[in-house]
Amino acid sequence: MGKVIVVTSGKGGVGKTTSTAALGAALAQRGERVAVVDFDVGLRNLDLVMGAERRVVYDLVNVIQGDAKLPQALIRDKRVETLFLLPASQTRDKDNLTPEGVERVIGELKEHFDWIICDSPAGIERGATLAMRHADVAVVVTNPEVSSVRDSDRIIGLLDSKTVKAESGERMEKHLLLTRFDQARAERGDMLKVEDVLEILSIPLLGIIPESMDVLRASNLGAPVTVADSRSAPAMAYFEAARRLAGETLPVTVPGEKRASGGLLSKIFSRRAA
Amino acid sequence: MKMVTVLTDARSIRIKGRSFLAVVLSPDLPLDHWLTRLDDLAARSAGFFFGRPVVLDVTDLPINRDELKGLVTALAERNVSIMGIEGARPSLIGPGMPPALKGGRPASDVEVANAAPSIEVRSAAAETAEPEEPAMVEVSGEVRSTPQSLIIREPVRSGQSVIFTEGDVTVIGSVASGAEIIAGGSVHIYGTLRGRAMAGAIGNASAQIFCRKLEAELLAIDGVYKMADDMAPGLRGQAVQLWLDGDAIMAEKLS
Ligand SMILES: Nc1ncnc2c1ncn2[C@@H]1O[C@H](COP(=O)(O)OP(=O)(O)O)[C@@H](O)[C@H]1O
Ligand SMILES: [Mg+2]
Numbered sequence: 168m169g170k171v172i173v174v175t176s177g178k179g180g181v182g183k184t185t186s187t188a189a190l191g192a193a194l195a196q197r198g199e200r201v202a203v204v205d206f207d208v209g210l211r212n213l214d215l216v217m218g219a220e221r222r223v224v225y226d227l228v229n230v231i232q233g234d235a236k237l238p239q240a241l242i243r244d245k246r247v248e249t250l251f252l253l254p255a256s257q258t259r260d261k262d263n264l265t266p267e268g269v270e271r272v273i274g275e276l277k278e279h280f281d282w283i284i285c286d287s288p289a290g291i292e293r294g295a296t297l298a299m300r301h302a303d304v305a306v307v308v309t310n311p312e313v314s315s316v317r318d319s320d321r322i323i324g325l326l327d328s329k330t331v332k333a334e335s336g337e338r339m340e341k342h343l344l345l346t347r348f349d350q351a352r353a354e355r356g357d358m359l360k361v362e363d364v365l366e367i368l369s370i371p372l373l374g375i376i377p378e379s380m381d382v383l384r385a386s387n388l389g390a391p392v393t394v395a396d397s398r399s400a401p402a403m404a405y406f407e408a409a410r411r412l413a414g415e416t417l418p419v420t421v422p423g424e425k426r427a428s429g430g431l432l433s434k435i436f437s438r439r440a441a
Numbered sequence: 442m443k444m445v446t447v448l449t450d451a452r453s454i455r456i457k458g459r460s461f462l463a464v465v466l467s468p469d470l471p472l473d474h475w476l477t478r479l480d481d482l483a484a485r486s487a488g489f490f491f492g493r494p495v496v497l498d499v500t501d502l503p504i505n506r507d508e509l510k511g512l513v514t515a516l517a518e519r520n521v522s523i524m525g526i527e528g529a530r531p532s533l534i535g536p537g538m539p540p541a542l543k544g545g546r547p548a549s550d551v552e553v554a555n556a557a558p559s560i561e562v563r564s565a566a567a568e569t570a571e572p573e574e575p576a577m578v579e580v581s582g583e584v585r586s587t588p589q590s591l592i593i594r595e596p597v598r599s600g601q602s603v604i605f606t607e608g609d610v611t612v613i614g615s616v617a618s619g620a621e622i623i624a625g626g627s628v629h630i631y632g633t634l635r636g637r638a639m640a641g642a643i644g645n646a647s648a649q650i651f652c653r654k655l656e657a658e659l660l661a662i663d664g665v666y667k668m669a670d671d672m673a674p675g676l677r678g679q680a681v682q683l684w685l686d687g688d689a690i691m692a693e694k695l696s
Contacts, residue, residue, distance in 0.1 A: 291600075317599050317617070317618050317619055318599075320598050320599040320617045320618070320619070320620075321598060321599040321600040321617075321619065323598050324598030324599065324600055324601050324620075325600075327595075327598070366615075366633070367615070367617070367633075367635075369596050369614070369615070
């Protein structure tokens with residue numbers, strides 16, 4: 168049975184879709200079967216980042232409403248053969264996502280894939296709560312700024328109360344993915360420090376993705392950054408994050424802190440999952 | 442560890458907006474009209490009064506002993522059991538009546554939230570939270586309630602609201618910006634307090650707030666409150682205790 172990951176944040180524009188595609192492609196390049204699922208109904212863009220927009224025939228809503236079978240809607244990536252996309256609909260509205268429908272589709276995906284990665288819409292409404300509902304693991308995407316951190320905190324609260332896991336008394340595994348980390352701004356003190364974000368959110372760190380033009384370039388090419396330019400700094404950071412998701416223990420590279428102070432790293436690793 | 446959604450049936454009576462819980466009833470005349478309004482309120486928030494200590498405030502209410510007794514009976518029929526009566530002349534309270542209460546503060550602008558507020562308390566907390574039985578009353582003119590404690594061993598996240606009127610709330614972790622703790626007793630935060638903390642929320646001027654690091658958005662004790670901007674800048678980021686002196690919130694660093 169596959170593992171369901173939700174990539175979530177509360178706030179928009181922080182890098183959820185970018186991260187879903189990059190992590191999905193990174194895991195698939197390990198040979199594991201991965202389905203990335205776009206829950207951003209009405210605002211689809213995972214297909215764009217994956218370069219599959221012209222191949223969309225059926226979508227998540229079609230499958231939920233029984234207009235199409237799951238295999239008809241899944242789009243196989245042209246570069247990584249174990250990577251699949253279940254796209255969102257651009258024309259329908261979110262009300263077409265029913266809890267029962269989502270449960271059925273996720274259940275079916277779990278039988279065929281090792282990883283199911285759900286790209287959550289922004290906000291804390293229906294779309295976001297349905298995307299997290301059946302997750303086993305949450306990747307909380309946060310930018311090092313106050314409003315993003317606060318929204319993430321809110322989302323963590325929902326992960327701990329509104330998910331099937333939480334409702335059945337289990338603990339949701341949560342990881343922090345700090346994205347759009349800007350070295351220069353960090354040095355000027357214009358952004359929250361990594362330690363401060365960790366202190367506020369108190370969940371373990373999955374990785375730090377630098378702000379980089381490589382991400383934009385990849386998205387213009389229609390490829391996840393881990394496929395478009397696997398040697399780039401953001402790609403390497405995503406590969407490391409994917410290895411941690413798959414259970415490996417690796418030290419986190421903090422951009423700019425080449426030999427990150429023992430203090431920070433030991434803090435990160437001694438921190439218990441909240 | 443799981444989260445439970447509702448600690449007690451917490452559709453709450455609130456004073457002045459969202460921040461202050463009150464379990465004080467202040468009837469007015471004619472009583473039958475007041476009772477009709479109460480029934481309407483109870484219909485909208487079923488079970489709110491059940492098992493809760495409720496104080497009846499009859500300050501300045503021109504009623505006699507029999508009328509008061511009738512009122513208490515009428516409330517009992519509605520499953521509202523009165524734990525004490527405030528503001529009544531001693532002669533009004535006869536045998537078999539709830540005891541007189543002193544030291545409470547009159548409530549104002551009582552308002553019932555229409556929808557159930559989302560109250561999320563972690564299960565570790567919930568176990569300790571459920572009081573074994575309703576607060577005890579000794580019929581001696583003095584009220585004694587069994588003090589209760591709610592201990593939360595995880596961070597309280599933005600958007601979460603912990604309401605515990607039965608006693609003290611202790612959080613072993615931080616309280617996020619946009620989260621709130623409302624306690625009948627004192628509030629203890631072994632972490633950073635970034636959100637709101639309200640101690641003595643149903644009237645308790647001796648309740649205090651303690652935190653390891655003060656970054657609060659709002660602090661209140663016994664209905665007296667202080668916003669972030671009113672706090673002395675020297676206290677930010679410090680371990681602080683706060684208490685009430687008359688109508689002023691006092692604060693001091695914990696050394
Ligand atoms: N590490 C990064 N460096 C530079 N730009 C980024 C990075 N991550 C995301 N972006 C850009 O930020 C914008 C929002 O990203 P997206 O993944 O769509 O966020 P979300 O799905 O959270 O709304 C996009 O234009 C994307 O290319
Ligand atoms: Mg997106």
